[in-house]
Amino acid sequence: AQSVTQLGSHVSVSEGALVLLRCNYSSSVPPYLFWYVQYPNQGLQLLLKYTSAATLVKGINGFEAEFKKSETSFHLTKPSAHMSDAAEYFCAVVPGYQKVTFGTGTKLQVIP
């Protein structure tokens, strides 16, 4: 069975600092991986996805993630946090053509 683990339910960073949100997955087949963002009182929207092309994936709003098979990780990063990045972030894994599994989410707080 597939699973996804997001380390840290809450992460705080200063404005302008590096953002690092961790995601580790387990999958018995090559996975497809997604990061979604949820702003308060809204639905989720796609930030970026890995579909077995380039291992470094760039998304919207300056975010990127690197697929590391050896570490079974897909961590989300942004070089410089902005106040507007405050939201909840969800990692999701799709093993092959099976159903998606979402992580439990990480709330990002940006401190001015």
Added chain:
Amino acid sequence: NAGVTQTPKFRVLKTGQSMTLLCAQDMNHEYMYWYRQDPGMGLRLIHYSVGEGTTAKGEVPDGYNVSRLKKQNFLLGLESAAPSQTSVYFCASSWGVGPYNEQFFGPGTRLTVL
């Protein structure tokens, strides 16, 4: 395009009452999903559909029923609401599975069962 829309946005029910949540998408997606979101638990799949006229159980289907009579609509029903069903419900749709499983979400319905 409106994307994925959900009605209603808020609802308060008494224990034992029934209701239907409506989800509509205008992207011609084959796959549609209903999730519930609870603090600290992420999104949990209730039911899903792989096409018009089909439905299947997800991770937490008990107490819910669904129907997909038209491709663009996916209805979620609560037959006899319980306080444990207090949650935020999200509908989503996608073109396909695997690498095509980018899901588009509605704005959510906040349901409180007293």
